[in-house]
Amino acid sequence: MGRPPTNTKLRLLETAHELIWRNSYGAVSVDGICEKANVKKGSFYHYFPSKADLAMASIDWWMTNTIPFLDDIFSPSRHPIDRFTLLIDFIYEKQEDMRIEFGQVCGCPFITIGSELAAQDEIIGAKISAITQQKMTYYQNALRDMIAMGLIDEKTNVELKAEEIYAFITGNMMLARIKNDLKFMKTSLKPSLMNLIGVNLSAEDLKKLTI
Amino acid sequence: MGRPPTNTKLRLLETAHELIWRNSYGAVSVDGICEKANVKKGSFYHYFPSKADLAMASIDWWMTNTIPFLDDIFSPSRHPIDRFTLLIDFIYEKQEDMRIEFGQVCGCPFITIGSELAAQDEIIGAKISAITQQKMTYYQNALRDMIAMGLIDEKTNVELKAEEIYAFITGNMMLARIKNDLKFMKTSLKPSLMNLIGVNLSAEDLKKLTI
DNA sequence: TCGGTATTTGACTAATCAGTCAAATATAGA
DNA sequence: TCTATATTTGACTGATTAGTCAAATACCGA
Structure with missing residues (x-):
């Protein structure tokens, strides 16, 4: 037709x-x-x-594209610590790809546009907030598995901890964009994140977490 | 003349x-x-x-205005833990003032404009990066005092820890702007920050850290 | 081959944008 | 009062902006 x-x-x-x-x-x-x-x-x-x-x-389209990757990274079949380290790998590789291709660390597209427009357009603010919530759900799920496995304190408030994790990662991505520099993300983000989550790793294991 | x-x-x-x-x-x-x-x-x-x-x-002007407040908050005469809790109070109060006056949580002005423009204008990227570095210097100073007082692990890498703190706080401010919501900043940012810094507080002391 | 439908085109508008400039104005000091 | 200088004014430009629209086009199915 x-x-x-x-x-x-x-x-x-x-x-x-x-x-x-x-x-x-x-x-x-x-x-x-x-x-x-x-x-x-x-x-x-x-x-x-x-x-x-x-x-x-385009925000919706990108989030729809992202979900299969998140489903893979946060697959319940993975060890919950690996989910977070894989997430950092995933983020870092994309940022590094863009840095090489465009000469610019671009950070998180959702946060960048959300920060620019949320104050003027509450619809976009609501949309980015929903995406934020959706991502934190993955983190909460992994944190609950960590509690079940005795990896972190069983009294951990998973909702709050997930928000901390999200703020920490996006804060790092934002700084990487502003400084156009992935050094911290490459060498320190994983062990810093493990410390924030509260998982006890040996000094040896921590050293292995540099990308 | x-x-x-x-x-x-x-x-x-x-x-x-x-x-x-x-x-x-x-x-x-x-x-x-x-x-x-x-x-x-x-x-x-x-x-x-x-x-x-x-x-x-206007960025320079605002940073110049901000320095006396930071000098007060991070005065070496204060207990280093108080410096960070005062910093959160200072940030929260300004955000809450703007939320009341303008109906909008505005986040960090440096990070917001830096995120918007750093990719197009490297001069502004360099300026915001310098401001970032300047703020982290205050954190490093406080962290060294914390080590000297035995409040945190003496092996703490203060440069890395300061960057973690900065990323964490700015990540929270960014999310507060996008969500137009200060809940997390009001109720959880202080204890979360203390946990990130690695300072050991009793459960009782932690509870006192809600604004 | 033809009719219906989704897609494409290019010229159009009206508003807004950053930036210019010569002339007018105000005042401190001589 | 005069002069040098900093400040203010308002009309101006040319480019760019988001958005409009009627007409042209392409192709599937009948």
Whole structure:
């Protein structure tokens, strides 16, 4: 029935996500997105009613892409400590890839755009908050397994601890973006995170946690 | 000699700082700053060569304003644990004030603008990185006193620990901005920070750390 | 081959953007 | 009162912004 669908919408989502992540929402124009995606402006507004709508959709699209990776990393079949160390590996590798390709450590796309726009647009604030909550759920699940295995204090408040972990990791990613430097993330984030979680590792084991 | 100086430049610095902090660099226009500061555009460009220059100057201005508070909070005459709890009080009170006045938790102005612009403007990235380093120096100083007093492990790497503390606090401020919610900062940040620092407090003492 | 439908195009608008500049103004010191 | 100097003004530009729209196009299924 009619003209067949194309990948135009997807190209717009991908391009918007990359440009906004590497720069910022305010620094990226609809014209810029269209040019890079090789899409005419008329087509843009055929698929998205506004620039803000595209940004929202690209956030959703990226989170949907991310979930399978999180499901793998936080698979209950893994040792819970490995889940967190794998998470740091996953984050570090992506950041390093972007640093090599674009010359810029880009940090967390959700937090970057959330920090920029949450104060002006409460819908985007709510969306990023929901993503934050969703990620913390993975952490809570792993923390409960750690308690069950006697790896951390059984009186640990997993909701609070998950929020600490999230703040700590995103704080590091933010600083890495600002300093355009992955040194701390590469050499210290894993052992620091283990200390924050409260898991007891030998000095030897801690040393192994540098990427 | 000639027409006497006015507070026009200061009004521009204050206004730019407030508007950028509450919104974002990209969302604030030179016209908007001028209108709020009651300054004509010609005067703006008499004092600042560009919008970016004003933003840089407003960052410097705010940091200069902040230093006396940090000097007080991190006075060597204070108990080092008190320095950190006072720091959290200081941060929380400012955030709560802005939440009441503007309806919005605004987070850290340096990190917010740094996250937005560091990838596009390496000068601003370097400036925020320097401010970050300057703040961590206060933390390092306090950590060394804690070691001397036997409050934390003497083998603590104070440079790394200071970076952890900074990432943790700024991560929390960023999340507070995105969620427009100070709950965690009010009830949990102090004890969480004490745990991260590695200071041993009794359960009773920990409970006292809610603001 | 043709009709219906989704997609694409390019020219368009109106608003806003950062930035310019020559002229007007105010005042301290001579 | 005069002059040097710093400040202020308001109209101006040219570029860029997000967003609009009617017409053209492509193709599936009948």
